[in-house]
Amino acid sequence: xxxxxxxxxxxxxxxxxxxxxxxxxxxxxxxxxxxxxxxxxxxxxxxxxxxxxxxxxxxxxxxxxxxxxxxxxxxxxxxxxxxxxxxxxxxxxxxxxxxxxxxxxxxxxxxxxxx
Amino acid sequence: xxxxxxxxxxxxxxxxxxxxxxxxxxxxxxxxxxxxxxxxxxxxxxxxxxxxxxxxxxxxxxxxxxxxxxxxxxxxxxxxxxxxxxxxxxxxxxxxxxxxxxxxxxxxxxx
Numbered sequence: 001x002x003x004x005x006x007x008x009x010x011x012x013x014x015x016x017x018x019x020x021x022x023x024x025x026x027x028x029x030x031x032x033x034x035x036x037x038x039x040x041x042x043x044x045x046x047x048x049x050x051x052x053x054x055x056x057x058x059x060x061x062x063x064x065x066x067x068x069x070x071x072x073x074x075x076x077x078x079x080x081x082x083x084x085x086x087x088x089x090x091x092x093x094x095x096x097x098x099x100x101x102x103x104x105x106x107x108x109x110x111x112x113x114x115x
Numbered sequence: 116x117x118x119x120x121x122x123x124x125x126x127x128x129x130x131x132x133x134x135x136x137x138x139x140x141x142x143x144x145x146x147x148x149x150x151x152x153x154x155x156x157x158x159x160x161x162x163x164x165x166x167x168x169x170x171x172x173x174x175x176x177x178x179x180x181x182x183x184x185x186x187x188x189x190x191x192x193x194x195x196x197x198x199x200x201x202x203x204x205x206x207x208x209x210x211x212x213x214x215x216x217x218x219x220x221x222x223x224x225x226x
Contacts, residue, residue, distance in 0.1 A: 001161075031212050042204060042216040043159075058213075092158060096212050101166065102147060104206075104214060106159040 002027055002095050004107035012113045013083055020079045021110045023093035028073035031096035034066070037109070038089045049076040049093075083114045117142045121205055121217035128195055129225050136190040136220045138205030143183050146208040150179050150190050153202045153219070162203075163190070195224045
């Protein structure tokens with residue numbers, strides 16, 4: 001399994017500001033994803049973070065709002081831009097393991113509250 | 116578009132009971148299916164993964180089955196314990212390995 005860390009673990013931000021979340025993996029992985037979990041709901045995929053190229057966004061998510069970087073195979077960032085209270089969620093990164101069975105592992109999440 | 120449904124939404128059982136959580140999905144063209152556990156305020160812990168060609172997987176007191184043609188999976192928990200209390204999430208993987216999640220079953224095991 002992969003060990004994934006995220007920073008920050010939680011933050012409280014003001015409306016209109018931006019927050020960058022970091023995801024670090026202890027080994028090189030090909031596939032990395034960003035998910036959002038809104039209060040009381042399940043997880044929704046935001047985008048696939050592609051190393052060396054632009055992220056692939058799901059319907060309803062756009063690059064201007066959620067810019068993603070992936071400079072190498074162990075690190076990615078997600079920025080939540082121009083935040084509003086509706087962005088209050090847990091943001092999680094995940095990776096597909098390298099064992100060959102394509103098991104997906106998740107980071108501990110970043111709990112974001114926007115006032 | 117893939118949709119995943121989990122029944123029941125919540126379940127409360129006395130310690131020691133065997134229980135079954137249900138998951139259904141609308142598109143049978145899945146790559147694999149994963150069951151996760153989420154404790155309050157925490158991330159997700161992978162419990163079991165079933166490849167699309169497999170029928171079941173077992174880990175300790177947990178057994179997951181998959182009937183891809185009918186779009187169903189079950190998670191069986193034997194001899195439940197209070198420490199099993201958590202939200203259990205079912206997720207199916209598409210060809211690009213992206214996961215579609217169900218809404219979860221919140222399990223409470225009473226001592």
